[in-house]
Amino acid sequence: MSVAVETPVASTEHDSERCGSEEDNRGVESEERSQQPTGPAAAASVSHNRLSKLPLTRIKALMKTDPDVSLASQESVFIIAKATELFVEMIAKDALVYVQQGKRKTLQRKDLDNAIEAIDEFAFLEGTLD
């Protein structure tokens, strides 16, 4: 009499965003956004993790270029990504003031330079941009 032993089939289903992996969250819609996304890229992004617009893998790679950094928790990478998003929003809005002063409709490099010079929080940027 033979005994049949069934080997359970390994699940190939893999939740692409499970702990331990840093999947790209490329072009993802933030949950806080009330504006409707526009463009074809936005439609594709809805299915991903909605919390971060910037890809965590890229952020982490940037962080690791610092020789003093050995390890970074997933949460810390996420927060830096989120903070960077807030930073971009902030600097765009601060530069806007100069666009409006100049009665223009296009934000230009000089508006950015003005904002960096005027605002204390942006002092770290001085001399760093091409």
Next chain:
Amino acid sequence: MAERPEDLNLPNAVITRIIKEALPDGVNVSKEARRAISQAASVFVLYATSCANNFAMKAKRKTLNAGDVLAAMEEMEFQRFLEPLREALEVYKKDQKGKKEVSEQKRKDKEKKVDSESSKYREEEEADEEEEEEQQRMEEEPEEEEDVEN
């Protein structure tokens, strides 16, 4: 392969979208301004990382954690970010926890299946062994033999 900071930029499309969503309709952004903001964002990441890392090192930890980053934001005078960051972190943690539970459940289900199958196997093995023992006994005591079909 070590990546140099210069090689790592944040995706242009995402940076552009964040900028556009921050500005009112009708305002455009020049290519140069976009490029400069993207660069500034990379510098921000590096600066924030370095600052956060100082906190980790002070605490004699090798792993940068969320608390270090929040402390860095304060140090960098971006206190205005703290509230939204804490909120986002809560949502993120719940999200990660949910995913972990889903994969834990999948793992448990798999294990249950394996367990029940291997215990079936064991039962059958034991039944086989018992039959073998019976046969041996019969050979030693033929008067009590029973006809056992194998």
